[in-house]
Amino acid sequence: MTKKEIVRSISENLELTQQCTKEIVQKTFDTIIATLVAERRVELRNFGVFEVKRRAPRKARNPRTGEPVAVEEKYVVTFKPGKVMEDKVAEIALKKKGRMRKGEGRGSKGEGEG
Numbered sequence: 001m002t003k004k005e006i007v008r009s010i011s012e013n014l015e016l017t018q019q020c021t022k023e024i025v026q027k028t029f030d031t032i033i034a035t036l037v038a039e040r041r042v043e044l045r046n047f048g049v050f051e052v053k054r055r056a057p058r059k060a061r062n063p064r065t066g067e068p069v070a071v072e073e074k075y076v077v078t079f080k081p082g083k084v085m086e087d088k089v090a091e092i093a094l095k096k097k098g099r100m101r102k103g104e105g106r107g108s109k110g111e112g113e114g
Helices: 004-012 018-039 084-110
Strands: 040-043 048-055 056-060 068-071 074-081
Touching: 004 018, 004 048, 018 040, 018 048
Parallel strands: none
Antiparallel strands: 040 048, 048 074, 056 068
């Protein structure tokens, strides 16, 4: 899903113009980014936690030449999903397993009859 699709979905649900919704969505993203830069952590209850973490400098290897390469320290954004999100995503696997079990029985029942 793209930002444009998110804007369209929200604007339809809330009966707002897409332009107004686009501004709200962009301001939300801008605020999250600014907060990560300033405070290094954004916690959205029932959604998850964005956090800035430091990656220490390390030695890596160039895959083409095999030469050692120094990788400088850097800061990366990590995301840990909240409980509600984890539960909703886990439902996908349960539904998929349920469909497979139902589908397995259909093909075998009528075979050989005729």
